[in-house]
Amino acid sequence: MAFDIKGIISPFNALKQFGKTPHTVKYPYTKKEAAERYRGFHFNDLEECIGCGTCATICQNKAIDMIEIEGIETTTGDSGLRPRVDNGRCCWCALCVEVCPTGSLSLTKDYLHVTDDPDSFLWTPGVDNPDGEKIKSWVSDVEHSLLDYQRIPMRELEGKERVKSFAEVVLGYSEEEAREEAARCIGCGLCTDNCPVHMHIPEYINAIASGHYDDAVRLIYDNNPLGETCGKVCTRRCEDICAVSKRGEPIAIRWLKRFATETAANKEIIAEIVEPEILPPNGHKVAIIGAGPSGLTAAYYLAMRGFDVTIFESKAHAGGMIMYGIPKYRLPLDSIDKQVEYMKSIGVKIQYNTKVGTDITFDELHKNFEAVFVGIGFEVPYSIGIEGENAEGSIQAVNYLREINSERNIDIGDKVVVIGGGNVAIDAARVSRRFGADVTILYRRRVEDMPADWEEIEGAEDEGVHIKTQAIPLENILDENGRVKAIKYANAEMIPDPDGGRPRPKIIEGDEHVMEVTTVIGAIGQEADYSFFSEDIKEKIEIKRGRIVVNDLQQTSVPWLFAGGDISNRRADAISAVADGYRAVKGIEKYILEKS
Amino acid sequence: MREKETTLYLGPQHPGITGNMMVKLKVAGDTVVKAETHVGYLHRAFEKLMEQRTWMQSFPIVCRICVPEPDPNEENLARAVEEIEGREVPERAKYIRVMALELSRLAAYMLWMGGQSGGLGLYTAPQWSVGDRDYILDLFEELTGGRIYHMYIWAGGVRRDLPDGFKERVLKTMDYFESRLPEYDKLIFDNAIFKKRTIGIGVIDKEKALEWGVVGPPLRGCGIKHDVRIDEPYEIYDKLEFEVPTVEGGDIYARAMVRRREMEQSISMIRQVLDKMPGGPVYNKVPNPLNWYVPKGDAYVKTESARGEFGYYAVSDGSLKPRRVHVRGPAYVHGVSLLERILVGANISDVSPIMNSLGVCPPEIER
Amino acid sequence: MEELKIEKEIAEEISKTFHSAEVTVKREKRVVVKLRDDLITPFLSYAKNNMNFIHLAHISCVDWLEDNKFELIYSLLNYDNKVMILAKTYIDRENPEFVSHTNYWDQAETYEREMREMYGINFKGNKRLTEFILEDWQGIPPMRRDFDTVKFSQDTFYNRPGRENAQDVRTTVTKKSGEEIPEIGKDYTVRNL
Incomplete structure (x- = not known):
């Protein structure tokens, strides 16, 4: 075999690797830092999390459980549950992070879990790694989230179009x-x-x-x-x-x-x-006073359960406040009619133009029916309490809206001031705009304090309603005929409440103004008219701050008498009235079945 | 004298493949007389699982169909859904997808180099190539948050944009790879042992290759120019300049050389992608995954993976979940009917190298 | 459109030869052919021998349980013009049987073996309809839509203890509020358990 010089030289080739950066692990050993967006173990911000469970729903490995955590209660808006991850199943795809609506869930750079205990594969993010906050890597943000945070915009009539008619906005x-x-x-x-x-x-x-x-x-x-x-x-x-x-x-x-x-x-x-399942008549009769949302709801479900239900309504139309209080550009008459007609079709009877106390006495109802539900609402407006309030040209918003919704006209002139900041005030203002008036709302506090819906406030502004805040009315100035011609008001400043309550307006002395008006509309609240109750009943039931006190099933202290809607809850909206009506059905059913 | 036939069970663990698969060999002496593929060690019923999950939940599943190269699966499923739905993908996302696909092709070839040469006794090669592959995995970790299963490409685009400075780091790694290729040539492709063990071994008949359903590097190793990236350009492959290398011979060596040359092409493609990549969004948001109704329809899409044509046939019945997702991996043909055919007459010691050269990957046979 | 010229030509040729076939050009490089089940074999033979569709890319099966049908999809590729044909047909789901195409393509054998195992379709003429992926499978073919995977996994495996205290969010909320979800709502409720 010949002498092979190549065989001797070749190994020295390796020398050229000398001095190059080694590819192996460095000594002394340094732990490799995970990448900025590494998908390691979970971390959950327990404060941010609302326990919606979407992480558990999306997990395609069923690795996430929602569990109760000590110290976190179930409250409205928070289920009180928090995710726990089964790391034996998790594949760290981070879908859970991608659908977390609050952004509380994230993955961290941490990926090593060494333990003696084979059962420690369960891991409650945030509880088991409170320090995870510092090493968050795969995080949820609105841009990358799989959820869509933008609402599909609702199409509306333009402000300029709207004020021309009562067409639905x-x-x-x-x-x-x-x-x-x-x-x-x-x-x-x-x-x-x-x-x-x-x-x-x-x-x-x-x-x-x-x-x-x-x-x-x-x-x-x-x-x-x-x-x-x-x-x-x-x-x-x-x-x-x-x-x-x-x-x-x-x-x-x-x-x-x-x-x-x-x-x-x-x-x-x-x-x-709906194919309502209507039970055969059970022979029990129930009277309902007022065809507002609470009364209608109670009547509908009672009728479905086989009760013989009659509603006594003082006006010509059913609906109560939704009929007479809400302007038609928000809730057209057709829509109310459709819903009421449907209820009538399943057996609800309504006696229109029948005012209890005038056309029929309350005792008669008690005599002829086994139970009575009262849902009369708040119809009597509070007075504003200023001079000249009862003069011509000074009206109340509820009355005004009722007249307009009954298709009767009221001349308001071309310069209207509405006093108040609730939905009724806004409604009155927007209705007035539709009659071509220049409208100003005077409100005691700030815009953010207004009890009205922000959408309503915005809608009013779109339609050209002026909102004058921190303005307290002082006096209606009358002309020689005793008609309102101007309103005097004072500007107010907000004084913080030392007890932590909301700030109160305080009149700035001397900062008084006069605005010429043709009509002043008051809208600072309403109350109920209980005059139809007999003295006997009035004594037995408890009325607190104008509202009848009822139990969980809307029952008053008089067992056969139930109440609901504005006269029993403080929320003053249709949905709460419906809720009262729905609960009352259970109460009435229970009362009648237990009695017989 | 006729030699006595023996049955030899090769596998399920052996150096020929990535995964577990058994080949039942009937041998006479050292020569294979009959070969039968037995799979079933890795069946996880991914196709069935997808039918029980929403479309978005299917994405973390498909990547597991191929460990060395998960991205074509993600890309295929994404493109199938997009085709059914008619969803647009932002231009930048397409570039990023191609970059991810080519990076994963490089990573897969690195792993293949290790397997192919390691199986022939060249033990330095796996150390090098698996080590170098880790640099790509580092890039993937940075880009996608995962080293092996990236779960990065999904319907509508990709999950996240490139991190800061990523482009430079990719280019640096590409430069490094390019400098390594001659060294790999010395170590593997020009190595006498390698050549001796691969030239003329495991030959696929060029005349029959098309009919047998051979795809990818094995087909190009028969001198037939066939590559999904030029035949049916997807994403932005039509905007890149690249060659489809073919080598005559149809043996292991030809297939190896095809892959070797494709590595150069991949490096060049990644550079082009990074150079041409436009700005803009990377994700065209799909609806909330819990309520994502994909319209009725079906789509067959395909990708050129490191092992050949990867096809996805997806059917939607208009509901939240796929009606059917059928995964057609190249190994489905390579690992069963083709392998059983070309193993006949081979030496036992060549069985593993032949399998490796065909890119047999059992998870995609069983799904 | 000019760019679909080849596809249209192919579609036209198929329509001319197979009058009952419903041919659509789905997009570039995709032609879909819907055929009567007895026309599949003649069609595949024609496509392979006369139209140069020599590559069988895959055979797929879709279970349309509601219609009591299996849909078979044969995907063919022409290497010259790179067009793919998806030939589709429906077969009866009760006692499903179809013709084997192993004599046309080697790889058809594997697809047919799998479909026999996963859907229970008997491919007449395939000599190797043996066990493929599953081992000693006794139940209904698992890829059929009526196979309940959750039940199977519950019957076959057990859960590691420790996760029993998991709660459902919706149930927790209804418990607090007293809401009663009616029967028709149950299908629409999102549960995380």
Whole structure:
């Protein structure tokens, strides 16, 4: 074998690697830092988390459980549960992070878990690694989240168009828009707790998202026969605590309800879809005073349970405040009629123009019916308490709205001042705009203190209503004929409440102004008229701050007498009235069945 | 004298593949007379699982169909859904997808180099190539948050944009790879042992290759120019300049050389992608995954993976979940009907190298 | 459109030869052909021998449980013009049987073995319909839609203890509020358990 020089030289090739950076682990050993967006173990900010469980729902490995954690209570808007991860199943895909509505869940750079205990694969993020906050790597942000934080905008008439007529302002979602909006929902159901009726919100939204509108309607009518009304004018407390609203716009629950209920165009179609299961007559008779939302709701579900129900309504139309208090551009007459007609079709009887106390006595009702439900609402306005209040040209908003909704005209002239900051005040102002008047709202406090819905306030501003805040009316100035010609008011400053309450307005001495007006409309609140109760009853029932005290099932201290709506709850909205009516059904049923 | 036939069970663990698969060999002496593929060690029913999950939940599943190269699976499923839905993907996302695909091709080839040469007794090669592959995994970790399972490409685009300074680090790694290629040539491709063990071994008949359903590097190793990236350009492959190398011979060596040359092409493609990448969004948001109804329809999409044509046939019935997702991996053909055919007549010691050269990956046979 | 010229030509040729076939050009490089089940074999033979679709990329099966049908999809590729044909047909779901195409393509054998195992379709003429992926499988073919994977895994495996205290969010909320979800709502409720 010949001498092979190559065989001797070649190994020296390796010398050229000398001095190069080694590819192996360095000595002394330094732990490799995980990348900026490494997907390691979970971390959960327990304060931010609201326990919606979406992480557990999306997890395709079923690795996440929602569990109770000591010190975290179930409250409205927080299930009180927190995720626990089974690290034996987790694949760190971070889908859970991507769908977390609050952004509390994230993955960390931590990926080593060494333990002697083979059962320690369960891991409650945030509890087991409180320090995880510092090493968060794969985080959720609105930009990368798989959830959609932008609401599908609702189409509306333009402000300039609106003031020309009483046409409905909100145009409603198209089918496509509704499905798109419904798809944003994560179905956690936290919202249902804040709804006075506890409507089946995630269920009907899911039904809409999947295109099963009939099921959505059925689910809505399950505990709310005024779903369409609520779809238009609900105060939607549900949206206040929507999980998606933590970082974006809440699901348009109200508009979705509106969309679903409007798919049923008339009472026949509603009946066809809902297919109400009406029990055979059970022979028990119930009287209901007032065909407002609470009375109608009670009547509907009682009639379905086989009761013989009669509503006594003092006016020519059913609906109460939703009929006479809410302007028609928010809730058209057709819509109310449709809903009332449907209720009548399943057996609810309504005696119109029958005022209890005048046309029929309360004792008669008691004699002829086994139980009586009172849902008369607050119809008597508070007086503003200023000089010249009873003069011509000074009216009350509830009366004004009632007259307008009854299609009677009231001459308000061209310069109107509305006093108050609630929804009634806004309604009166917007209605006045539709008659061409220049409208100013005088409100004692700031805009952010106004009890009215922000959408209503915004709508009013769009339509050209002036809002003058921190203005306290002092006096109506009358002309020689005793008619209001101007209003005197003073500007106020906000004084912080030493007890931590909301700031109070205080008149700035000398800062007084006079505004020429043709009409002053008062809208600072209403109360009930209980004069139809006999003295005997008045003594037995308890009335606190103008409201009748009732138990969980709307029963007063007189066992056969039930009450609901504005006269028993402080929330003063339709949905709470519906809730009262729904509860009263259970109360009345229980009372009558136990008695007989 | 006719030699006595014996049955030899090769596997399920052996150096021929990544994964577990058994080949039942009938041998006479050292020569294989009959080969039968037995799979079932890795069946996780991914296709069935996807039918029980929403479309978005399917994405973390598909990447596990191929460990060495998960990205084509993600990309395929994403593109299938996008085709059914008619969803647009932002331009930048397409560039990033191609970058991820080519990076994963490089990583897969690195792993293959280790397996192929390690199986032939060249033990330095796996140390080098697996070590170098880690630099790509580092890049993936930075880009996607995961080293092996990236779960990065999904319907509508990619999950996150490039991190700061990522481009420079990729280019640096590419420069390093390029400088390493001649060293790999010396170590593997020009190595006498390698050549001796691969030239003329495991030959696929060029005439029959198309009919047998051979794809990818094995087909190009028969001198047939076939590559999904040029035949049916997806993402932005039509905007890149690259060659499809072919080598005549149809043996292990030809397949190896195809891959070796493709590595250069991949490096060049990654550079082009980074150079041409436009700005803009990387993700066209799909609806909330819990309520994402994909319209009725079906789509067959395919990708050129490191082992050949990867096809996804996805069917939607208009519901939240896929009706059917059928994964067609190249190994489905390479590892069963083709392997059983070309193993006949091979020496037992060549069985593993042949399997490795075909890129047999049992998880994609069983899914 | 000019760019779909080849696809249209292919579609036209198929329509001319197979009058009952429903041919659509789905997009560039994709032609979908819906055929009667007895025409699949002649079609595959014609496509392979006369139209140069020599590559069988895959055979897929979709279970349309509601219609009591299996849909079979044969994907063919032409290497020259790179067009793919998806040939689809429906077969009966009760006692499903179909013709084997192993004599046309080697790889058809594997696809047919798998479909026999996963869907229970008997491919007449395939000599190797043996066990493929599953081992000693006794139950209904698992890829059929009526196979309940959750039940299977519950019957076959056990859960490691320690997770029993998991709660459902919706139930927790209804417990607090007293809401009663009616029967029709149950399908729409999102559960995390």
